Amino acid sequence: MIFPNLILVLLSLLLFSCSTSEKSQFNVQSDSDIGMYNEAMGYISSKKYEESIEILNELELQHPYSELASRGQVMAGFAQYSLNKYDEAILTLSKFIELNPNHQLLPYALYLKGYSYYERMPDVTLDQKFSVKAYDVFSELENRYPNSSYAKKSKKHIKTLQNHLASKEMQIGKYYQKEGFLLAGIKRYKVILKDYKRTVHVPESIYRIIECYVSLGLRNQSIYLYKILNYNFPKSVWKREALDLLKEYKVNRNLKKYKKKELDLEKLDSSAFDLI
Incomplete structure (x- = not known):
């Protein structure tokens, strides 16, 4: 559950207070x-989510132009999420987001939509469509x-998703490399360098590309990547593995010197990896 019950009740009261100054009590049956x-x-505060969804849907039908109907869409999305009806929640929240591009509840609606995908983030061995969609929404x-x-809450989810998606690319890259499809493996490893370069998988991805390049006889590219690995991750086990690999294949690491801006991952544009 995203919110403790108390916070949810306060949110509900806040939504109501923003729409009217008239005093009212919960559980008042009315057509207004x-x-x-x-x-x-x-009903939501009592965790009777099915009942709340039914009323909120009726509210939208009877009062389609009411501000409370718009807010009700968000709360209906929350109720659907709470029932683990993630697809329904996503549809409801997507409708609200599309119809209310400047609404004050948009950040919350986006967060809840993203979380409805995030809750279904699968094991790294499986298809990652929900992970990708969660990443995009966050x-x-x-x-x-x-x-x-x-947005601040989303940051930690984005970091988790980046590592998860990078892990998937690493898994696929290793499979291709093991099967001898080196160029296909390199392509997957480069996705990590380009799209997920702040994840824990970057040092290994650089090492794996060096492995492939050495096998392909691309010594200059191997040296450059080793320099990048050594500059950014000097204490990494993958840097030591790469050094041993280059020594084994008698690759001269000192053939060319590079400027710091050519080695710093933070300064390298993602397109640079297309040229390596």
Whole structure:
């Protein structure tokens, strides 16, 4: 669950207070948008999510232009998420996001949509479509609302997803390399360098490319990558492995000197790896 119950109740009260100054109680059956909304919030606070969804859907039908109907879409998404109905939650939240491009609840809606994908992040051996979608939504949230508290929450999820997706690329790259499809393996390892260069898998990905290049006889490229590995990860076990590999194949590491800007991963543009 994303929110403790107390925070959820406070959020519900906040949504109501923003829409009206009229005092009202939960569980008041009414055909008005205020009455229907508060009744649905009462069900949510009692964890009766199915009942809340039914009322919120009816609220949208009866009062399609009400501000509370828009807010109700977000809360319906939360209720669906709470029932583990992730696909339904994503559809509901996507509709809200599309129809309300400037709404104050957009950061929360994006976060909840991303989390509905994130909850289904599979084992690294399986297809990663949910991981990719979660990464895309959290990244959109961070880019559009960088100062939002939900963007800050998203950062740790993005970091986890980056490492997870990099691990998948590493797994596929190793498979191709083992089967002798070196160029296909190199392509996967380079995805890590280009898209996930702040993950824990970067040192090994550089080493694996060096392995492939040595096997292909591409000594200059091997030396350059070793220099990058040595500059950025001097204490890494993969740097030591790469050094031993170059010694074994009698590759002269001192054939060419490079400037720091040519070695620093933080300064290298991702397109640079296409040329290595």
